[in-house]
Amino acid sequence: MQVLKFGGTSVGSPEAIQKVIEIVKEKISKEPVIVVVSAFGGITDALLDCGLQAARGQEQYKEQVNLITTRHLNAVKELIPIQQQSSMLSAVKKLCNEVEDLCNGIFLLGEMTARTRDKLVSYGELISSQVINNAFLAKGILTTWWDSRKLIRTNSDFGKATLDTETTVENFSEIMKELATDLVIMPGFIASDPNGITTTLGRGGSDYTAAIAAAAIGATSLEIWTDVSGMMTADPRWVPNAKVIPTISYQEAMELSHFGAKVIYPPTIQPVMNKSIPVWIKNTFAPSDAGTLIQQDSYRNGTPVRGISSISNLALLSLEGSGMVGVPGFSRRLFEALSSQQINVILITQGSSEHSICVGVDTSTADKAKLAVDEAFAPEINLQQVDPLVVEKELSIVALVGEQMKSHPGISGKMFGALGRNGVNVRAIAQGSSERNISAVIATLDVRKAINLLHEEFFETVNKQVNLFISGVGNVGSKLLAQLAQQQQYLLHHMRLQLRVVGLANSKRTLINEEGIDLNKWKELLAAAPESTIETFTDGIIQRNLRNSVFVDITASEVVASVYGKLLDKSIAVVACNKIACSSPFKYYRELKDKAHDFNTQFLFETNVGAGLPIIGTLNDLLRSGDRINRMEAVLSGTLNFVFNHYDGSRPFADVVRQAQDEGYTEPDPRLDLSGTDVMRKIMILAREAGETLEMDSIHNNSFLPASCMEGTVEDFYKEMLRLEDHFRSIYDAAAAKGCKLKFVASFKEGKAAVGLQEIPTGHDLSNLFGKDNIVLFYTDRYPQQPLVIKGAGAGADVTASGVFADILRATLN
The missing domain is CATH 3.40.50.720 (NAD(P)-binding Rossmann-like Domain)
Structure with a gap:
């Protein structure tokens, strides 16, 4: 079973709801679905505004209630055929009357408690879910409507209720036994306390509702449908080139959601992460877009930095003083003072000198924080052991988020280097030991600039x-x-x-x-x-x-x-x-x-094989495109090809080898080339790149070079070749008598490799080679009879350097 959640923009209009219906129809053709919906876009704010106006004694709340009522009634009229509208219009009117009654009570009392507020804003989801449920029924799609308040149990902390997981799971287990349709519609955001009184899960809580449902029923996946095509590398309103993040880990998504990414509500991640349920972020208005997949350990296949986010309206509180050094309890007292005023701490830093503690809080609580902290440390302030709390406002946090940053040194340096080069002053830095988040406090005026330059640095560097x-x-x-x-x-x-x-x-x-x-x-x-x-x-x-x-x-x-x-x-x-x-x-x-x-x-x-020739790259391209290497034949030594192309018996073999060395075609010790060792290395590298586990000692070498040539120094080697000129001349004469050319050939077939001098007849692919040419014949599933041939200069400083240059560019551009 799948769980789909549609946010306020996804159900913000009858047209949008029609798109939701089409998406869900396709889903239920494959498996049963639970659909969690938010209030119509803007309704939660409108309801809250009604309550605030009523609490202030402003009768305009009645006009707002009428607008809310009209919007929902119009939605019913557009979504449901006229002959089926009556009961739904009555239900909507009844719920809107309850909203008005509630606001009337708030007006008479002149106050709105947290419990009343939860009750009031719950109507957005209650109404929208029932309208959408009936819209499906009008399309002939059987549905079941579940009341979230009877399923999701919380404590009684209105406005900040926490989940009673055990009871919630039991409730879902019981109701699942009675499920008779493939589609369930339920309101998000709302729940109830142990006494059945309505509570809410916080703004954005519909995401959380969907995650709770998914975890409770063991869903195959959770899809969060919104108005963007996934989580982005940065806020697209600020960064035009922001990109969709294809995959992201639960931990990374949680970090980004806490640090200003509004696509997903932060508590959503925990229930699905505990059950390893994949989460998709999808676009209701572009359902074919891939979206973002949130799952366990997806960071292993991704980039070190996954996204850049920010938090605005930050104030920095700095408590400093020499009297703090080495004295236990200062941090505890600071946080107790803030906690006593219900002030949430967003960021913490403390120098190893213990001379200062710096915390970030929401700007709206900064003045209250200063009063509380100065009071708590009044004795030390009077004795000048601690300075009065310093408050800096008009600040924001920018944060880099990425699970893999912990295994890639230099990310912090790159981040702060980019900020510094662009004149952005960093007021404070925070990084947890997990290294999943690197946060910097900067002036709010610099946030847009900072996010753009960091995005350019990490995602789209210009030069x-x-x-x-x-x-x-x-x-x-x-x-x-x-x-x-x-x-x-x-x-x-x-x-x-x-x-x-x-x-x-x-x-x-x-x-x-x-x-x-x-x-x-x-x-x-x-x-x-x-x-x-x-x-x-x-x-x-x-x-x-x-x-x-x-x-x-x-x-x-x-x-x-x-x-x-x-x-x-x-x-x-x-x-x-x-x-x-x-x-x-x-x-x-x-x-x-x-x-x-x-x-x-x-x-x-x-350049390990063939100097500048694209041999290894071509081999890898064949394999990556699904081909298989069955056989390879190659002349892989520009040195040996040069030597045997120039040796005709008219001058000593040793002289031809020395010419090759003088022209830069050999290793410093030519015996590496002439012995076949270098060719053995090359055919082994090709075989390994083709997927074979091959070692040097398993390659057969049919060497033409007498063992005595391998003794002594390089000069001893040349002298010995002169002494054995008859040996080399006889090899040449035997081939010439048959009309063949001598080529030192490397071959690979059925897991076995061999190298050695061969007599190649005229017309063979390996025959027509000149100077320092190399050639490789790839016989593959796609090239079974007529091989893929790569041929060209396989030695020389210029072409080898150009091959290295090409690899540098490949390393740079990938």
Whole structure:
């Protein structure tokens, strides 16, 4: 069974009620429904105004009662066919007469007690629910009308009654046994005390009624229908670009509702949260809109900040004095003084020095608070141990709310940095240990400005600033820095992206400048920087906690690769040209991928395979779109392809390898390329990205390089190749005799990977490769016979740097 609640705007006119009927008709075709309704929009205020006028002896209340009566009678006439109107018109008239009688009594007494007030305002929901119930009946939809006063039990604290949960649940259990229709209509907001006297659940209490009903019957869901399409990231009246929050946790919704978000009444959350009942916020006037889903732990899939809200009409009370330091009981006495005057405390802060206590209260109670506190501390004030209470008015609270803020350091700094940069002075700050809410007290005049700039900062930054920390400034690193310098203005003007290099490191030195490093002078600046280590560099990145930070590794260092996890833990994106991390034991590779997901950041390594070619990105696109990789064949070493394209026996094999190294196509130690180790890493990375759990020792390597070449230094390696020239010449001659070309091929099929030199016949996809080309053939469910082919330059500093650059942009824009 579902529970639907429709607020005052949703039932504010006959036209709106017709929309409600259509929504409910669709719902009851699927499961039984309880519908909780508010008073017609504006009626509760009108009823309250009648009582206040009567209590002041103003006979105008009679005119107001007549307007209320007329509005309800007109609604009946528009919603119900004329032949069925009579009984409902009589019922409405009778209830409105009771309103008038009640107001007459208030007029004669000249006062309106809390009990009388509850009785008076209850008529809004009593009348609306019965009118709406009859509107459904007029449409031929069978309904049952339940009187909330007979179901929901409270104590007798009129105006602030609290729920008797046990009795309420028992009442619902009993009445559910007698339910004979698929649709129940009941008034919201109203209840009764143990003596059957009408009480109310507070302004906005219809939401609470619906939540109580949902919890009592174990509803499948609760839907709150209003005039907006869900909870918003900020008040749309103030922030034009405010967005609907798709999902939100119970705790976050509760925080936002307490801090000024009027979409849902704060007590509503507790009953449904205890029963894990999902809550939807939907728009009566745009029912197809998705709305907002409130449920348990939804924050795990969301952003750190869920919304920005505010409370106006705040006064700040500051109690200060040296006599407070180290003396127990001052806080208790302060709060007792406020409690004695029924003053609610909205915000509390106290410095660790114990020299001051600051609390926020509603402005309307500030003067009463000052009198009570000054009286309570009169002895200390006379002795000048404590100063008289200082009251500051015309203040408001702005609050960031988000369950996930507690696992994302830097949110507070970003918030207050944004306020400070825009000249908004913060008078007080409060943050609970749950870190779910960060509140700042500011001048009311600055609230609109503050909410807009915070929304821009957290939801719609105009120029997004990205801070790059680059480790490795050799051949590829230097090319990357040149490309960044060239494109900075383009990215700023065309993509509103302010890309700044703020950190550089090589094997000996690190340079960090939070204002950005001059890319025309980076060599001189780095040379003058102090000696340091990658650990110091990493700690510096974390300590500075700059927004939108990206760590770029353009080394072949195992030490550098070991710091990725530490950075990902702090939501710092990692772009790796270095293949060591992704070709390390699968457990570490998976850990890094999981950290990137858990901390909502990016771990990108496109250049691990194919330099600037979009190989890994294409593979992931295939998988994300539902395809499956069945087989891969690839030439993945630009070095080996260069070597075998240039070796024809006319000059020694060793000379061709040295040429490849001189032109920047090899690793510093060419044996990593020629031994097949580098290709093994690449095919393993592709297999892992395709979903295979693969380790290096399970990849078969059919090496063409004699074992003796792997001994000694790099120069020893070149000498040994010269000595074994006949071996290399014989491999070439055998292939040439068959009209084949030599290619070092990596393959993956049925969970198994292998690499090795193969003789490729003319016309094969792997044959027609030149220079440093790489090629990958993806055989998938969608490409079973004719493979998807990615081909192009797979080595070289420029193309590798461009691939790293592309990953930086992906990390930035996601």
